[in-house]
Amino acid sequence: MKTGIAGQSSAGERHWQAIGQWFCFRALPAATGLLVTLLLVTISPARAAGELGEDGAGQMRWHDRVTGTYQAAITQQSSLDVRVAGMLAVVQLEQVFHNTTQSWQEGIYSFPLPEDAAVRRLEMQVGDRVVIGKVREREEAKVLYRQAKAAGKKASLVEQQRPNLFTNRIANIAPGEQVTVRLQYVQTARYNAGRFTLRIPTTLTARYIPGISRVLPEADAPALSAVGMQGEYPGWSLPTDEVPDAPAITPYLYPQAGSDSAPLNPLHLQVELDAGMPLAEVQALYHELSLARDGQRYRLHLAHGPAEMDRDVVLQWRPVTGAMPRAALFTEQLGEETFGLLMVLPPELAPQQANLPREVVFVVDVSGSMAGVSIQQAREALALALRQLRPGDRFNILAFDDNVRPLFASAVPATRHHLAQAGEFVRQLAAGGGTEMRPALERALASTAEEETPLLRQVIFITDGAVGNEQALFELIEQRLGRSRLFTVGIGSAPNHWFMQRAAQAGRGFSVQVGDVGEAAGAMTELFARIAAPLAADVRVEWPQAVEAWPERVPDLYRGQPLIQAVRFTDALPAGEVTVSAVLVGESWQTTMPVPAQPGNTRHEGVASVWARSKIAGLMALKSAGQPEEGIRTRVLEVALAHQLLSPYTSFVAIEERVSREPTTPLRSGAVPNTRPRGQGHQPYAYPNTATTGPAKAFMGCFALFIALLVHVMRRPEEDRV
Known part of the structure; x- marks a missing residue:
């Protein structure tokens, strides 16, 4: 009998061991995968936004948080009237908002302007009535707008969130009504290597928001109100410890796909150019324009009607040889x-540094915002840059998204073997993940061990600049720059030009732009030629x-x-x-x-x-x-x-004195969608660092319960059955 009991007990042990193995190797991975999938779905506020309105050409919808249904959105179309005299451009931007819903609406539209734009005039037109805006201190302007909105008066509030990112709010748009907002600003054309360039952005690349969310949605409305975000901006991100104004720079409606054949946000463009000198060439890089000439005055407009607002408008003109003055006032x-x-x-002067050895650190952004054409442009630009290296140079490549992945532990000589390794590394680059720039910059600007080596240390930063913590990165660059020089290469149809220019300025370098794969060779050749020339x-x-x-x-x-x-x-x-x-x-x-x-x-x-x-x-x-x-x-x-200029501390506000909506009539807020930059891949979910911790805690709780149940089953005493 004892022998039988012992044998039966041994069989029971094997039975429970088999169950345990099944749990560990079959059930546990499957359950974990299922829970991770559920977590990704629940933390993705931008995923739902990305699906809005793609059920028909030109048909946009917004999500009514009260009813849980989708409603027709407020649409907008823009017109640019550009007058250039010498190197100064006076631009009038006209935005027409049309309420296609059956309810009174407040439209909220995020839009870009050039980083050096001096916004100096605002007017709002409803029918034949025109209201001139005034510049007020930012908080005062907000108060005036809220009061007008609550009283049922038409009002417009234009705020600067970043030097190149603005928000326009239009209150009390009646069903079926159109409201026109006009902004006038001044900018300067940039001159480089014999050409003037005027760049006007038209859409936004969604910015990555690093840091930990400071508050929870809905449940912490008082906390949101305390930081001035409650009900003000419908952004998909909450404030974080690194980007406290994240809701203001993350439009609720994620950028949607559009096309010139059926524009989501149509753009009308007309330009009058008087450079004050004979010109050898006038062109637009990314749009087809019709051109008429009257002496030295040129008139340009879009050749095929309205275009989609999915890439920058870039105008270039080149004076005839010898016509460019060496100085002008x-x-x-x-x-x-x-x-x-x-x-x-x-x-x-001709290059004088050709014989001086360099240490070149290439930093390339491979985050999710670079998906699509942008990562192709980055790979091509980096491959061309590697060909510019000379014997005696040292180099390294740092690829970054959520993490930094260096090609080598430190800079290596630019030998044929190392360049072949670098070429294969570049070919394998793929976009995905968040844009954690700080660790990449810290590593790129770290002091080298060979301080006594007289190398020219140059950091070439290839990115679209799609981040929200720009100020912290500028401070990091200035603090860590040392003997390095930082040069930025802007990638994509709608990069963050303010970040690119300001980062290069802080790094005592300059910035170049690659908006098309065909431009990569010229841009990288220009960059290295200018780097090699004397200052x-x-x-x-x-x-x-x-x-x-x-x-x-x-x-x-x-x-x-x-x-x-x-x-x-x-x-x-x-x-x-x-x-x-x-x-x-x-x-x-x-x-x-x-x-x-x-x-x-x-x-x-x-x-x-x-x-x-x-x-x-x-x-x-x-x-x-x-x-x-x-x-x-x-x-x-x-x-x-x-x-009377827009600034970080002032805003434009225009208020119509007559009451349009009875205060008792409901008013709903709806975000106006931007167009996704041309060539950018669709990003199916929001960036992970800005997600709230609620879903993560729920996942960890379920996972802990599962482990506890497994341990409980494994530790249950065996029952001997005779």
Whole structure:
């Protein structure tokens, strides 16, 4: 009997061991996979938004959070009227909002503008009625808008969330009604390597929001209200510890696919160009334009009617050989004050650094926002850059998304073997995951062990700049730059140009753009040619009288890069000369140009606005240097209110005095959709770091219960059955 019992007990042990193995190797992986799938679905607020309105061409819908149903959306179309004189462009952006729903609506539209745009006028039109907007302090403007909205008055509120990202709110749009909002701004054309370029963004690349969510949705409405986000912005992200204003820069409706044949957001464009000099070439890089010429004046418009707002509008013009002046001064009289904009071209010199060895660190963004054509452009740009390396150079590649993946542990010589390894690494790059830039920048800017080696250390950063924590990254670059120089390569149809330009400025470098695969070769060749050329260093400008100049200190200039400085004359415009000097390859260089006592034909509309915008940008850059924000805010407010400009601390508000909606009639808010940048792959779910922790806690709770049940079963005492 004992022997039988023992044998039966051994069989029971084997039976329970088999059950345990089945749980561990079959049931546990399957259950874990199922729970992970459920977690990904539940933490994805942008996934549902990404599915809205793709059931028909031009038919957009928004989700009514009260009824749980989908309603027709507010639609919008835009018109750009661009007038260029010299290097100054005065642009009028007209946005027409149409309420296709059966209820009163508040439209909320996020849109981009050039990072250097000086927004100086707002007007709202309803039927034949036109209301002129006023610049107010930001919080005051919000209060006025809320009061008008609650009272049933038509109102528009335009706010700057970033220097190149704005939000327009239009309250009390009646069913079937159209409301037109017009913004006027001034920007400067950029000059480089013999060409002027004017770039106007039209859509947004969704920005990655790093950090941990600070509050939970719905349940923590008071906490949301405390940070000014409750009911203000319908963004898909909550505030995080790194991006406290995340709801304001993450539109609720994820960018949708569009096309020129059936535009989701139609764009009308007309341009009048008077460069003030004979031109050899005028072109648009990403749109087909019709061109008419009258002497030196050109008129351009879209050749095939409205286009989809899914890529930047980029205009370029090239003066005929010898027509480009080496220096120019544009002036404007505003009241009793005179403002000036100076452009000086230092002479170009042949490359002098060809024999100096370099250490080049390539940092390439392979996050989800780079999916589609962008990752192809990045691979092509990186492959071309590798071909620019010379014997004696050292290099490394850092690919990043949620994590940083270096090709080598440290920089290696640019031998044929190492370049072959790099080529295979580049071919295998694929887009996915979040855009965690900080660890990649920290590693790229880390000091090398060979401090005594006289290498030119250059960091080439290839990205679309789709992040929300820009200010923290600028501060990191300035703090860690050391002897390195940072150059940015903007990728895609709608990159974050403000980030690209400002990061390069903080890194004492410059930025180039690759908007199409065909542009990669030219962009990378230009980048390395300019890197190899000598700098114009210790640049100084001396005026015949005291002026307030921005930027206050002119940076070193790379080959083909002009000196641009905006000034306010403290007295009447003086007669005399302005002197510009620099050091070129160890030699002193100097040039002068006359300053006329009267503006004459050099007078240009918008110079005063450019000066004010330059001063605001210069003041805001002081935050990276650690200056207190309160002092910066006071100085920015003084300039913005005096010149009636949009800024981080001021907003435009336009309110119609008549009541349109009875206050007792319900009013609903609906986000106006943006168009997905051309060529960008669809991103099926929101970025993981901004998801709330509720679903994660539920998953971990279920997983813990499962493990506890498994342990309980495994530890149950065996029952001997005789």
